[in-house]
Amino acid sequence: MSECDAAEGSGSAAGTGHAAPGLGSAPTALTATPTVSAVTEYGTIVVVGGGCYGSFYVRQLGRAHAARAMRWERLVVVDRDPACAVARALGTGEITTPGTRVEVSEWTVFFRRYLSHACDDPAGTARDAIVPSPLMPHLMYDWMVSRAAHMWPERAVATKPLPSLPGVPWQRAAPDGTLYVSFAEWVCPINCIEPETCPKTRDTRWWTMPAAVERYVSEARASGQPVAGPVIFHCTHRAYGVGMFDTAAAVRADAVMREAAAQGPAEVIVGTVSHCHGALSVLSIDTRNGQNGGRVD
Numbered sequence: 001m002s003e004c005d006a007a008e009g010s011g012s013a014a015g016t017g018h019a020a021p022g023l024g025s026a027p028t029a030l031t032a033t034p035t036v037s038a039v040t041e042y043g044t045i046v047v048v049g050g051g052c053y054g055s056f057y058v059r060q061l062g063r064a065h066a067a068r069a070m071r072w073e074r075l076v077v078v079d080r081d082p083a084c085a086v087a088r089a090l091g092t093g094e095i096t097t098p099g100t101r102v103e104v105s106e107w108t109v110f111f112r113r114y115l116s117h118a119c120d121d122p123a124g125t126a127r128d129a130i131v132p133s134p135l136m137p138h139l140m141y142d143w144m145v146s147r148a149a150h151m152w153p154e155r156a157v158a159t160k161p162l163p164s165l166p167g168v169p170w171q172r173a174a175p176d177g178t179l180y181v182s183f184a185e186w187v188c189p190i191n192c193i194e195p196e197t198c199p200k201t202r203d204t205r206w207w208t209m210p211a212a213v214e215r216y217v218s219e220a221r222a223s224g225q226p227v228a229g230p231v232i233f234h235c236t237h238r239a240y241g242v243g244m245f246d247t248a249a250a251v252r253a254d255a256v257m258r259e260a261a262a263q264g265p266a267e268v269i270v271g272t273v274s275h276c277h278g279a280l281s282v283l284s285i286d287t288r289n290g291q292n293g294g295r296v297d
Helices: 052-066 085-092 107-120 139-151 209-222 248-262
Strands: 041-048 071-079 100-104 129-131 157-160 170-173 179-182 227-234 236-239 242-246 266-273 277-285
Touching: 041 052, 052 071, 052 085, 052 236, 052 242, 071 085, 085 100, 107 139, 107 248, 139 157, 139 248, 139 266, 139 277, 209 227, 209 266, 209 277, 227 248, 242 248, 248 266, 248 277
Parallel strands: 041 071, 041 129, 071 100, 227 266
Antiparallel strands: 129 242, 157 277, 170 179, 179 277, 236 242, 266 277
């Protein structure tokens, strides 16, 4: 689908569309191991959606390329509409970003194929990255559900709701079981790159969502809950206002899921997040007939 067709808040990991008073002072600073890739030479960059957001990202990547801030071999824009904004702009010459092509496909179908290939050939996709859309569904989680169902056809694969994420002020549960969370209780600047100084509070951004999720999982394990992960797809600013997460995150996600499921019933915490916002889900893989093994074909 074109991301401009998505309803606001239907899967946003980059903006909540919710305004309220500020957070106030931080109780405890959250820190996480930096995940920004040092790589400026990419293999394939995948842009989710060829509508208003996707066309903006493609233009910005063109500017990054012209400034020699970033290089890539292929820039693939995925949209089900063959006449999406990017396709039209490529046809008229309005977009001249090198290596750009549109792949006409539903997002879930594309990622089922692309990410499964990445797991089969991690070396070949080690330099790849994905540019998410702010309003996309929880696509990375959907891929993990699909992959788990294929790997373990005799086991029950389901989504369990995550009740809440302690310490995060804005939270909203969606009907599909996704929990959308944000450290922002205000409307963020639309193209915010989440700098160390928050442009809204004009103070230090003491929060980071990956650390909040990691803390939740650590405390859950300490209390005896059998949770695995977390699997984190962390979107970070790379250049010229464009955020990405590395395709290698999907390879790590697959390994975590396999290891957890090999031990028996598993509940894997999965998040697609930035520093400020996130979409969280719980992947439940139960046992059937005492079998924990899996298949990939």
